[in-house]
Amino acid sequence: MTIKAIFVGFGNVGRTLCKEIFRCGIDIEIRGAISSKGGVLIEEKDDLKALCELADRDLKLDRHPKFKEGFEVEGLVENVKPDLAYISLPPNYITGEPNKTIYRKLVDAGVNIIIADKTVLALEYRDFMDYASRRKVFVGYRATVAAGTPFTDVARGLRGREITRIKAMFNVTSNYILSLMEEGLSYEEAVKKTVEIKLAEPDPRMDTHGWDLAAKLAIITSILGENLGIHEIVREPLEKVSQSDVARARERGQRIMYLGEADLEKRRYYVGPREIPLSHPFASIRGMYSGLEAIIEGDRMTIIGPAGPIRRTALVMITDTLEFLEWHAMRS
Numbered sequence: 001m002t003i004k005a006i007f008v009g010f011g012n013v014g015r016t017l018c019k020e021i022f023r024c025g026i027d028i029e030i031r032g033a034i035s036s037k038g039g040v041l042i043e044e045k046d047d048l049k050a051l052c053e054l055a056d057r058d059l060k061l062d063r064h065p066k067f068k069e070g071f072e073v074e075g076l077v078e079n080v081k082p083d084l085a086y087i088s089l090p091p092n093y094i095t096g097e098p099n100k101t102i103y104r105k106l107v108d109a110g111v112n113i114i115i116a117d118k119t120v121l122a123l124e125y126r127d128f129m130d131y132a133s134r135r136k137v138f139v140g141y142r143a144t145v146a147a148g149t150p151f152t153d154v155a156r157g158l159r160g161r162e163i164t165r166i167k168a169m170f171n172v173t174s175n176y177i178l179s180l181m182e183e184g185l186s187y188e189e190a191v192k193k194t195v196e197i198k199l200a201e202p203d204p205r206m207d208t209h210g211w212d213l214a215a216k217l218a219i220i221t222s223i224l225g226e227n228l229g230i231h232e233i234v235r236e237p238l239e240k241v242s243q244s245d246v247a248r249a250r251e252r253g254q255r256i257m258y259l260g261e262a263d264l265e266k267r268r269y270y271v272g273p274r275e276i277p278l279s280h281p282f283a284s285i286r287g288m289y290s291g292l293e294a295i296i297e298g299d300r301m302t303i304i305g306p307a308g309p310i311r312r313t314a315l316v317m318i319t320d321t322l323e324f325l326e327w328h329a330m331r332s
């Protein structure tokens, strides 16, 4: 049976994923896409060709010749009756909207989902996963946490174990800013450089105010069995760290890093700048790497692996797709 898929969000991740689906020759039919202003229904070969051209040329969906302004997810679902939706919407951790409503509409229609956007799992992992499971809907979410390394698989493999603490180094942007400060740049100069090389958005607060890291910490901790929402995590912004703080830490044999911590015994959760000794496995890390430390039955496990860039996120969504195809084959 042919799997019909749609894209909900056709930005950096959606376009890159579109290219990778064709490069990998995955046996699914792309039947439509939605962006912020409207969408496209793929009805003929030429429609698909035009979508692939947009992906190749990194152009927005509204440049598609069949783009219909105001066309929304309900219309796409009604027309296509998709088996699968790839969701790559921008996050909104304050209200959760429109992401929450879009996710629920898809699940209510029995559409399986593979997501890069962290919003819904960061706000209400347990509620949403239960909701999806009651409707027998597959949720692929590997790309939500530091996509290049399978941290979500590691967390799933640790369920039921005695885990007392975790430490997460899941935000490359903040740690890159700190490494520039170690080289002598002020906080403002380091942020400016990070924006220039496009490692941070022009408004970098999603990273420097800890939202991105807190979302990932909430997801990993929830996979381990806690029912943790992002708003239960204390967040301290990166800008409270000065260049002299960074230099003084260095003199004491410490490094300041932007980390997430969960004390699972005391149910205390924190994201912010932390000093760690230079001997700690995280302290030697530079560049596009992420790390997870867990204290398991009293022993320390540390995993360090690659983070983004966007192509890795797309490839991880391919991993989810392969798992979905197996899951689907077993049920049909």
Ligand SMILES: NC(=O)c1ccc[n+]([C@@H]2O[C@H](COP(=O)([O-])OP(=O)(O)OC[C@H]3O[C@@H](n4cnc5c(N)ncnc54)[C@H](OP(=O)(O)O)[C@@H]3O)[C@@H](O)[C@H]2O)c1
Binding pocket: 008, 009, 010, 011, 012, 013, 014, 034, 035, 036, 037, 060, 061, 088, 089, 090, 091, 098, 116, 117, 118, 143, 144, 147, 308, 309, 310, 313
């Ligand atoms: N970039 C990465 O490496 C990476 C890695 C892991 C996870 N993520 C997550 O993946 C998500 C997408 O990232 P991205 O870099 O692809 O973002 P992006 O380039 O900003 O793309 C977002 C897409 O969502 C569309 N959109 C916005 N509001 C919408 C709405 N109400 N209904 C339908 N579509 C809507 C946008 O439409 P327009 O085209 O009209 O703007 C755009 O196509 C984010 O949640 C991000 O945190 C990203």
